[in-house]
Amino acid sequence: MNKKLVLAAPCLAMLAACGGSSTGAVSYTALKVFSNGDGVGRGVASDGTKLVFITPDVGATVEAANIGSSDAINVTASDFPVVQNLATNAKLRQGAVTIDGIAANVTIVEDLGGDASLILFDIPNYASLGMAGGSAMTGNPTGTHTYNGTMTMGSRSSGGAGQQLGSFAMSANFDTQAYSFSGSTTNHSLNGTGLIDTASGRFSSNNLNATTFGTERSATMYGELHGNAANSVSGVFHTNESSATYSGGFVGSK
Helix, strand or coil: CCHHHHHHHHHHHHCCCCCCCCCCCEEEEEEEECCCCCEEEEEEECCCCEEEEEECCHHHHHHHHHHHHHHCCCCCHHHCCEEEEECCCEEEEEEEEEECCEEEEEEEEEECCCCEEEEEEEECCCEEEEEEEECCEECCCCCEEEEEEEEEEEEHHHHHHHCEEEEEEEEEECCCCEEEEEEECCCEEEEEEEEEECCCCEEEEEEEEEEECCEEEEEEEEEEEEEECCCEEEEEEEECCCCCCEEEEEEEEC
């Protein structure tokens, strides 16, 4: 495994709280492996903080993150300057981190209405990681709730620089355990329905409809519920080619 990716992996733990810092060890697992070895992973801390992420070489990244998470640097969103106030009730923060001489750009979408954030971590001309997450869900949400927030979407071959900013709306019916999602950026969109697992604080779908520069594709989503009575949502998604041509993430609140 390349040293750059080994060094990048603990940054998942470093930013695991997505805007804050978790307390306790973080355990990482792989959720999906693409044909090229990249994939989707998930991290959960002992305090319930959780995130999902899309990364190169998911098996090696998960292994390195589990080994290095206890030594992660403690970084919070406020360590990065606000460069834009987004119309989606969020702050856009940007900066960089350096670990053992390896520098990476960091972009954080900090949702102001809730308990989660979206992070893009990019080592220029090498690799990018996209992650979304936040605090544990507490309480027992019931009824139908609407979430609004920020979505990013772009070509995986372009790294973090290829992600376009946009917005989304999500309607979640916790009585029927189902949700609908509709989001778009300048050139891309994602729409469809999926299922909620309230007991685990998660939601997902493998048959969403994605459009990228006018081309229709199917897509898969991995979502997390956060805060009191599921006040916030976050997640990542990818199109369903064997190596996932497009990917993105989202964060929002009621």
